[in-house]
Amino acid sequence: MALKRKLTFGILLFLTINALIGTGIFFTPGIAASIAGVNSIFSWILAIIVSILIALVFAELSSIYPKAGGVYEYSKRAFGNEVGFFVGWISWVVSNIVIAMLVVGSLDYLKILFPISDTIKLVSAISFVVFFNYVSFRGIEISGKILLAFSLITLSVLCLIGFSGSTAINLKNFSDISLTKSTVFPIVIAMFYAIETFFGWESISFLSEETKNPKKNIPKALFIGTLVISALVMFVIFVSLASVPAKELGSSSYPLLLVASKFFSEKVVRLISILVVLTIMGGAASWIITTPRLIYAMSRDRVLPESFSKVHKKYNTPYTAIILQACITVLVIASGSYKFLLDVALPLAIVMYSIVILSVVKLRIEKPKLKRTFKVPFGKILPILLVALLMGALIISSTLHSIILGFILVLLGIPLYIIASLGYHEKIIKYFSDIFAEIHYWANRFMIEKDIVEHILNYLSDVTVERVLDLGCGVGVVTNRIAREVIPPNGKVYGVDFSKRALRIAKKIAESRDIKNVEFIHENFYNLSKNKKVNKKLRKLDAVVGVGVLGYIDRLEFILKEIRKRLRKGGKIYFVDYDYPGHFLDKPLIEDNRKIHDLFEKFGFKIRVWRQKKLFWTYVHIYGEKI
Secondary structure: OOOOOOEOHHHHHHHHHHHHHOOHHHHHHHHHHHHHHHHHHHHHHHHHHHHHHHHHHHHHHHHHOOOOOOHHHHHHHHHOHHHHHHHHHHHHHHHHHHHHHHHHHHHHHHHHHOOOOHHHHHHHHHHHHHHHHHHHHHOHHHHHHHHHHHHHHHHHHHHHHHHHHHHHOOHHHHOOOOOOHHHHHHHHHHHHHHHHHHOOHHHHHOOHHHEOOHHHHHHHHHHHHHHHHHHHHHHHHHHHHHHOOHHHHHOOOOHHHHHHHOOOOHHHHHHHHHHHHHHHHHHHHHHHHHOHHHHHHHHHOOOOOHHHHOOOOOOOOOHHHHHHHHHHHHHHHOOOOHHHHHHHHHHHHHHHHHHHHHHHHHHHHHOOOOOOOOOOOOOOOHHHHHHHHHHHHHHHHOOHHHHHHHHHHHHOHHHHHHHHHOOOOHHHHHHHHHHOHHHHHHHHHHHHHHHOHHHHHHHHHOOOOOEEEEEOOOOOHHHHHHHHHOOOOOOEEEEEEOOHHHHHHHHHHHHHOOOOOEEEEEOOHHHOOOOHHHHHHOOOEEEEEEEOOHHHOOOHHHHHHHHHHHEEEEEEEEEEEEEOHHHOOOOHHHHOHHHHHHHHHHOOEEEEEEEEEOOOOEEEEEEEEEO
16 A cells, blocks of 8 residues: 655645754754854854755755655665665654754753753653554554644744844844954854754655655755745844844853843743744654654565555554664664764765765766756756765764664664565575575574474375475475375475575485485576476475565565466465464465455465464465466
């Protein structure tokens, strides 16, 4: 089931504004002023220029590939699946950190009004995350309306501070401004923090498959939204530095409230504090609602476990991805303060944006004829200069501690990629099959042979079978038992697998037990017809069996068609696969008996499905005959 296109340009524009504003404007004016003083105004100008260029990058790429995967899709198209996965994974890690950062930041502002304990703060943060994940689950329409309200609050707060603050402007505050060699480093470092204000382009690109006319509306919303936020942010920063001395602004944890206190009464400042809390929470809500679409897209492409690509039948939302998102965000929230989370997120985000920016260059060179609604000016040179600036800022601004921690978070994605690839990536399947061949043998001896082999043997013993194919035979435990106990001496069992090491073990077992009516074939499942010698052998079969093989077959319909072609009429099939609790590791097909029946019946098999429950998984027995 696919996502539904319901978002119009107007709603999308407000969602972009809400996503981009984040917490940066409410915290980083103070951080930037503490680093570069009044010269931080140059940092903000530089951050705005960089942000507009990045917005153009996203506009160009989203006009070419309007997919829910966003940054993952762009990087995959430019640099391949592996790079695409890591960019998508980094984006997801950053999203979780940003959500936590926004929630923590909003509650820090709330503390100004209501002193709250750390326990209440944590419970409030978790409640907020759970609530907005539920809103996300209920559908993009209701989510869009709520985020629209947050966007209006955001614009109102910034306009209120900006226009009211303009009455207290004192240009003498800029008397110490200077642009010299000694001020360049502080300006660049401050820019590194200021740019977080504009993070969020990727979250809007995740909505591409729920947007009407995405090739036009996504790029336009990204570009116009960035321009609106840039103008508003620059106005507020100018007013802040002009109304409050940079040294005083830099010493404040809540710089915009300090600005507001210069010309508003205490009651109005408290009201503004409440609106700021709502604004920051709105930014968090935007990320919460959009980010699961990235996990959905990556799972659909099978670089993450396929179970996260499920779409709810009623609400048309990626509900399993939303559940995962909620769980991880709750864990991240308890991990640190706003500044700590910011220090971890920034280096990862810069790396992710840099690869996405370079995707423009790669695609311009390799696919120049692709239709582009929006284009980055000087698309082969400017992106490289932009990446150089970002990486330079990263090098001089980040601590080794935050880089190492970010690197560890990225590495955590590798096991998930391997788990997903074990069902589809041929090289990884072969690699792990070879490495764990001996372990596979003992696991088969103590589990497969004990739990399910007897069922297969009993089923085949009830009919006359002389020629049997064991598809994905591995170390040959099932193959050798069938050859020894079911097949007559003049019959033959063929065990096919693409792990040489596993087949060597299978052959040794057969030789040690003097089993001669068995033959092991080293071949890819999809190439059986291409190998003329093998193709000739595997004809007019009486039965085809397979244990744990369905989870490793990508093109299952192709394989079922091949099996039907090789079986005689009335020929038997017997497959056994695994259904795990929570369905994290299994294919969606395995979870649903109806889907199994429909698929096998489509290719001319009359089958039965029996589920044999065990402590940690359920064996799914699929058996029947060709009709």
